[in-house]
Amino acid sequence: MNIYDISRQSGVSIATVSRVINNSGYVSEKTRAKVMKVIEQNNYSPNAFARGMANSTMSTIGILCSDAGDLYQAQCIHFLEPLLKKEKFAAIVSCTGYDGESQEKDLQMLLERNVDALILIGSHFISDDPKKNEYIVRAARRIPVCLLNGYLEADNVFCILHDDRDAQHKLASHVLEKGARAPVFLFRQDSHSTKKKRQGCLQACMQHDIPFREQQVSESFDEMLNVIEDLLAGTQPCDALIAVDDEIAVAALKSCTRHGLKVPEDVQVTGFNDSVLAQACSPELTSFDNRVEFMCRSGMMAIMQALNNHDYPFKTIYNGKLIVRESTCP
Amino acid sequence: MNIYDISRQSGVSIATVSRVINNSGYVSEKTRAKVMKVIEQNNYSPNAFARGMANSTMSTIGILCSDAGDLYQAQCIHFLEPLLKKEKFAAIVSCTGYDGESQEKDLQMLLERNVDALILIGSHFISDDPKKNEYIVRAARRIPVCLLNGYLEADNVFCILHDDRDAQHKLASHVLEKGARAPVFLFRQDSHSTKKKRQGCLQACMQHDIPFREQQVSESFDEMLNVIEDLLAGTQPCDALIAVDDEIAVAALKSCTRHGLKVPEDVQVTGFNDSVLAQACSPELTSFDNRVEFMCRSGMMAIMQALNNHDYPFKTIYNGKLIVRESTCP
DNA sequence: TTGTAAGCGTTATCAA
DNA sequence: TTGATAACGCTTACAA
Numbered sequence A, B: 001m002n003i004y005d006i007s008r009q010s011g012v013s014i015a016t017v018s019r020v021i022n023n024s025g026y027v028s029e030k031t032r033a034k035v036m037k038v039i040e041q042n043n044y045s046p047n048a049f050a051r052g053m054a055n056s057t058m059s060t061i062g063i064l065c066s067d068a069g070d071l072y073q074a075q076c077i078h079f080l081e082p083l084l085k086k087e088k089f090a091a092i093v094s095c096t097g098y099d100g101e102s103q104e105k106d107l108q109m110l111l112e113r114n115v116d117a118l119i120l121i122g123s124h125f126i127s128d129d130p131k132k133n134e135y136i137v138r139a140a141r142r143i144p145v146c147l148l149n150g151y152l153e154a155d156n157v158f159c160i161l162h163d164d165r166d167a168q169h170k171l172a173s174h175v176l177e178k179g180a181r182a183p184v185f186l187f188r189q190d191s192h193s194t195k196k197k198r199q200g201c202l203q204a205c206m207q208h209d210i211p212f213r214e215q216q217v218s219e220s221f222d223e224m225l226n227v228i229e230d231l232l233a234g235t236q237p238c239d240a241l242i243a244v245d246d247e248i249a250v251a252a253l254k255s256c257t258r259h260g261l262k263v264p265e266d267v268q269v270t271g272f273n274d275s276v277l278a279q280a281c282s283p284e285l286t287s288f289d290n291r292v293e294f295m296c297r298s299g300m301m302a303i304m305q306a307l308n309n310h311d312y313p314f315k316t317i318y319n320g321k322l323i324v325r326e327s328t329c330p
Numbered sequence C: 001t002t003g004t005a006a007g008c009g010t011t012a013t014c015a016a
Numbered sequence D: 001t002t003g004a005t006a007a008c009g010c011t012t013a014c015a016a
Helices: A001-012 A016-024 A031-042 A050-056 A071-086 A100-112 A130-142 A163-177 A192-205 A219-234 A245-260 A276-280 A292-307 B003-010 B012-021 B029-041 B048-055 B071-086 B102-110 B129-144 B164-177 B192-207 B220-232 B247-259 B276-282 B292-307
Strands: A060-065 A090-095 A117-121 A147-150 A157-162 A183-187 A212-216 A242-243 A269-270 A286-289 A315-318 A322-323 B060-065 B090-095 B118-119 B145-148 B157-162 B183-185 B213-214 B240-241 B268-270 B288-289 B313-320 B321-323
Touching: A001 A031, A016 A031, A050 B048, A060 A071, A060 A100, A071 A090, A071 A117, A071 A292, A071 B071, A071 B090, A090 A100, A090 B071, A100 A130, A117 A292, A130 A147, A130 A157, A157 A163, A157 A242, A157 A292, A163 A183, A163 A192, A163 A242, A163 A286, A163 A322, A163 B164, A183 A192, A212 A219, A212 B129, A219 A245, A242 A245, A245 A276, A245 B276, A269 A276, A269 B157, A276 B048, A286 B220, A286 B292, A286 B321, A292 A315, B003 B012, B003 B029, B012 B029, B060 B071, B060 B102, B060 B213, B071 B090, B071 B118, B071 B292, B102 B129, B129 B145, B129 B157, B145 B292, B157 B164, B157 B292, B164 B183, B164 B192, B164 B240, B164 B268, B164 B288, B164 B321, B183 B192, B183 B247, B213 B220, B220 B247, B240 B247, B247 B268, B292 B313
Parallel strands: A060 A090, A060 A117, A117 A147, A147 A157, A157 A315, A183 A212, A183 A242, A242 A269, B060 B090, B060 B118, B118 B145, B145 B157, B157 B313, B183 B213, B183 B240, B240 B268
Antiparallel strands: A090 B090, A286 A322, B288 B321
C-alpha cells in the first residue's frame, strides 16, 4: 500500500495525498476528508525510508552512552527518550563501552544513519588529548552535538554541566563543619568530572585549614572494598570518606562496618548522584542530587534550538542540591 | 557526495560502484581497487535512506521498555544493544511507561519506522485481557517479536522466560529450611512474573506444611516502607519476607531495622534479580540471579533466526541461580 | 485548489 | 566483467 494506491482509490493525485498527509499546501476540506477516509480504511502510513529520502531526515537522534546499565546513564535515557518522542524524534541508542576507538566507530555508525543530532552521555567521551576528541568536533560540523555532563569547546557542540566543583565543595564543607578533621577524597579515574570534584573538595579543606588527602579506587566493587579497608587500617587517621559517586560511598560504608567503625560517629561518608543506592544502604547516604532530569531537559532544548537554527549557549552550568541523610553527623 | 560522484571520479558506472560497496556480483580486482580508492579519498558512505528504500530495510530493531531507568530493564538494554550492533543492527529504544495505550502507540511508531523486528522487555506489555495484546499479535504478523520475560502465545512471537516459579520456590524453600514458619510473600501488581513467583512460594509452603500469606505493596519506596512496617506491627507473626524484587526486599530490610527486628535472626528476607541493590544494602540480600545476559542472548538468537526464516522455539524457559547472602540464616 | 513531473540515492535486472 | 535503466515511495516546484 503506497501513496499511489491511496491516490487512485480516492480519485486525486499523489500530490494531494501528500498534502493531506503532511498538512501542507492547500487542500479543500472536502478532498481532505475523502482522502483521509481512504487512508484510514486502509490504515495506510507513508513509507519512512521514502520520506527520509525526500526530506533527507527521518527525525532520529543518536544517543551515545558508554554503559546503559549504569544507573546514571540509564536515568538519562529514561528522561531523554520521552522528551525526544514528544518532538517526534526516535532515539537510536548505542552503548559504546569505555574504549575510545569503539566510541568513534559507534558515532560514525550513527552519522551514517543520518541522525539529526547527537547526544553524548557522560564525560567518558572527552579525552584530555584534543586529538582524540577531533572526531566529535568533526561530527559537530555536520549536526548539532550535545554533551551531557561533559565539556568540549567546539562549534555546534552544546554542553550541559552540573557544577560538580561547587557540589563537592558543599559536601566536603558539610562534613568538615560537622567536625571531620581527616577527610579522604575517593575517586576512580581522572575524568573532567572528577577533577572538578577534587577542586571543590580541596577548596573546602583549605578554607577549614585541613590537609587534603585522596585515594584512588578500582572499578570493581570488591576491589574497592579492599582498597578502602587498607586505607582505614593505615596509620594515618581518617574520619571522613568523600566519594565521587554513590557506589564508592556504599563500598566505603561496608568497609567501615567490617572495620568496626561506626558511621557517622567514627567516620562520615558522602556519595554523589543521589541514586537509588543512596537510600538502599544503611545508614542512608548523604549525597548530592545532580538533577538528571533537568540536565536532560536542557540538553533537549539545546538540540531543538540548534536544529531550528536558533541560538543557544554553548555551555550551560547548573546547580544541584545537597541531600543530607544519615551517613554524616547531624 | 553520492554514488554518481564516485562513479564519475572513478570512471565506472554506478552499478559497478554499488557492486563494490556491497561486495556483490562480479567486479575485477583492478576496478574494485580503483573504486575503493575514490571512495576512501572522499570518505564517502552511501546514503542510508536511499539504501533503506531500495532494500526496504535499514537494519534497525525496535526495543520497547516501560522504563529504561529501571535497573533490570537498563541491564537488558546494556546487553542487547552491543549484540545487535555486532549483527549490524541499530537499536531504536522507546520508553513507553506503564500505560497500555502509549505502549501501543509507541509500538506503532516503531512499525512505521520499518524496524525489522521488535524486542519487548518485561512482562508489563502483556495483559490478562487478550484483546489488549491484540496489537502485539498484529505486529508479529509483520515482523518477528521477541518478549523478554513476558509470555504471549502467537505466531512469530518468541518468548524467553526465566523460570520464576522454580526460582521463587528455591528461595522460599531455602528460607523455610532455615527455620522460617511465618513467611509473607511481598509483591507489587499481578504480572505474569508475579503469578509464577506466587506459585513457587505457595508450593514451598505447602511442602513444608506452612500457611501461605501475602501482602501487596505500592510502587513508591516510601509507601512500601509503611506497608511493611504495618505488617510487622500486626498481630500475626512474621519471620520471613519474600519479596518479588530486590527493591522491595531493601524496603523490607529497612522496615525491620526501624522496627528493631534483626535480619536474619528475627526475620529472614529475600530479594529477586540479584541487582546492585542486593550488595549495596546491609545485611546483603539473598537473591536470585536471573541471568539477564543469557536471556538477552537467547532473545537475540530468536530474532536472528526468525529474520533468516529459520525455526526457533516460540517459548524458551531457562533457570537462574540462587545467591545466598546475609539476609537469610546460614 | 489540484495535478504533473522532476528529483532524492540506492539496488538489481537485463543486456552487452 | 561492466553499463543502462527501471524501480523504490515520497516531497515539492511549477503549471494549470
